[in-house]
Amino acid sequence: MIKKIVPIAGFLMLLSACAPVISQTTMSTVDKSVSFPALQQNPDAYKGSVVLLGGQIIATTVKANETWIEVLEKSLDYDQKPSDADQSFGRFLVRFQGFLDPAIYASGRKLTVAGQVEGKVVRPIKEIHYTYPVLTAREHYLWKPEDVYSTPRFGIGIGVGVGGHGSGGGIGVGVTK
């Protein structure tokens, strides 16, 4: 009995460890042909398209009835998780209806978002004018801070445990969302 359960449980873990965080329903509306560099070149050309983007939060601004999040774009891996690398094609803005707490959606956290391209906004960054593509969020996922997901760092036994539990936790949230 145990001998059967353990491999199945292991297989389930592996399977669920790769589960994307944005739902099938939303993903089916996403136009996967739109690349971020192209979008940034000319946001207006993609108005109305739904795109999947991710990155690291730069700032969260609360408006009267909506919340804007400025994100530094990062490429997404198979889990739809923004990468750690410094490589980025630029910044974008996401508009959310209602209130998102800037204490939670804090600078440095990773965000994956599927949203509809609304156009562009030009804002100054230091001495230049920067063109931000703007999305209206449809569905998003806020990643837990890095340490939870990191590869083994605490020695073999515990390290593997952390990995298993870490991905386990992530899925829990993803599925119930």
Next chain:
Amino acid sequence: MRVGFVTLSLLLVFALSCAPFPPETMREVEKDIAFEDVLKDPGLFKGKVVLWGGVIIETVNRPDVTLIIVWQTELDFQKQPKEPDRSQGRFIVRYEGFLDPAIYGKDRELTVSGTLAGGEERVIGERRYMYPVIDARDIRLWEKRKEGPYYYDPWYGGPYPYWGPYPYPYGWRRHPYWW
């Protein structure tokens, strides 16, 4: 010998972890009061005793009181905040006296019991936000987790599951077959 040690540490955990709040308070706490309802209209719930928890955003010292601004989270079985990202909103803990912001600092987890005292409107960005205010009776500031409030490692500190003695939710993950 080995079994004895495990049992002993489990017992110890039980003894240490299960009674963070005085029973008198726990009896008074109205468990049916939902945070979201209070958030909608804090005035309606004035005088009710609740047990809430969350993560500290900021601690403000006034001459005679300390205000702790917290984002609410659910509590686990031992009344410790869990799942910090699934917050329903913010609230303010009002404590008669001085609490050091160097200790009650940002991102620390806290559980508080006390009496609801209405609401206080403050501004977050461009939004007016009505914070429920709770007059603190008992405050429990939780030990820092090794990796901050997001870290839930049941293995914390070693192979003995002393972090959570009871319903051990990740039990089946303890022995993946490839070990």
